[in-house]
Amino acid sequence: MSIVTKPITLHLNGKTVGPVPAPEGIMMVDFLHEYLDLTGSRLGCGQGVCHACVVILDKPDGTSEEVRSCITGAHYFEGRKVRTVEGHAQRNEKGEVTALAPIQQKFLEHFSFQCGYCTPGFVNAAIVLLERLKRQPVAREQVEETITAALNSHICRCTGYVRYYEAVKEVVLTTPGLVKEGK
Structure with a gap:
């Protein structure tokens, strides 16, 4: 018995990959x-519960969403734009990281992780949230519940929730245009 294969072509982290x-x-x-030798997305539970494996799917309308890659077939992404945790940092021509994305830097500054296994999922969730807030800023009094809702489905076995939350909150509150001022 042979394994049936089918070609996949997608736009991954800004580049076309495939077929x-x-x-x-x-x-x-x-x-x-x-x-593709991209191991940043983690296989945690294998059932779509922990969200360590999420990738970002960029939609044609300019919005994005998290997709659990452990329960979603690769062929679902055929022809689509996808980002993994490896795609957020700035890199030079050799592929070496020259600067982290702001949320990645804040996670480091807040010591947001212990083992780091869940971190890629939290990074992608935060990126999706920040991009949404650029399009639709949130009222200052809704910042905390908005962050909680965005991160709520992610599981951290080391209980780094408060530090992840605080790092995201700092980025939201210090990035111009993400929070509506006044009524």
Whole structure:
């Protein structure tokens, strides 16, 4: 019996990738790890519960959403724009990181993680939130509940929630245009 493959072409972290022949039923997290050597998205629970594996799907209308890559087949992303945690930092021509994304830097400054396993999912959740707030700023009195709602589905076994939350809150409150001032 042979494995049936089907080519995948997608726009990943700003570059077109593919066509890459991959097994028809392969999950996106496995495709990223095994075929593209991108191991930042973590396989945590394997059931879509912990959200350590989320990638960002950029929609044609300019919005984005988190997609759990452990329960979503790689072929679902055919022709779509996807970002992984590896795509947020600035890199030079050699691919070396020259600057972290603001949320990544704040996670470091706040010591937001212990083991770091869940961190890629939290980074992607925060990026999606920050991009949404650029389009639709939130009232200052709604900042805390907005952050909680954005991060609530992510599980951290080391209980780094408060530090993740505080880092995101600092970025939200210090980035111009994300919070509506006044009524």
